[in-house]
Amino acid sequence: MPTYYTPKEANEALTVVRPMIEEMMKISARVRTHQPEIWAAVQKSAGNGGNPTLSKLLPDFDRLDALLHRLQDMGVEVKDLTIGLIDFVGLRDGREVYLCWKFGEDSIQFWHEIEAGFQGRQLIDWE
Numbered sequence: 001m002p003t004y005y006t007p008k009e010a011n012e013a014l015t016v017v018r019p020m021i022e023e024m025m026k027i028s029a030r031v032r033t034h035q036p037e038i039w040a041a042v043q044k045s046a047g048n049g050g051n052p053t054l055s056k057l058l059p060d061f062d063r064l065d066a067l068l069h070r071l072q073d074m075g076v077e078v079k080d081l082t083i084g085l086i087d088f089v090g091l092r093d094g095r096e097v098y099l100c101w102k103f104g105e106d107s108i109q110f111w112h113e114i115e116a117g118f119q120g121r122q123l124i125d126w127e
Contacts, residue, residue, distance in 0.1 A: 002089045002096070003075030007124050010088040010099045010108045017076055020067050021084045021103055027064045028081040031057065085118065092126065099124070 005013065034057060071078055071086070077098070079085040084103025089096055092111065100121050101108045110121040 004096075005075065005088040005090050005099055007090070007099055007108060007111075007127055010090065010101070013074065013076070013088070014101065014108065017071065017074070017086065018103075020071060021078075021081075021086060024064060024067050024078070025081050025084050025103060027060045027067075030060055031064075079118070 068078060075089060077087045077089070079087060085100070086102075087098035087100050088108070090099045090111065091097070097111050097113055099108050100110045100112055100118065109124055111124050112118070112120040112122060
């Protein structure tokens, strides 16, 4: 059963979630910076016992995985680490919706239907 957040609960959770998303965004940017290097290393290391370039980035992948699982355990869905977009599952009029937050926003002010995505964001008008 999913964890359902009220807008107030989701905003309170941001005190824990915000620094996690910030760290994940930094790790993601580091990984993207090394993407061409990683792909070449993956190709070269396939079947030959590994590669120092990949080994150097392994702690980043491990930390990213740990943070992602921690957020998922809280019922937070990570949508886009490039911009720090996440959703909390909430209930509105008895149906599941997403309470949407993007890194840099002060608080969770928007919601959208599950199928609507970020483009369907609307101001939260309930508590």
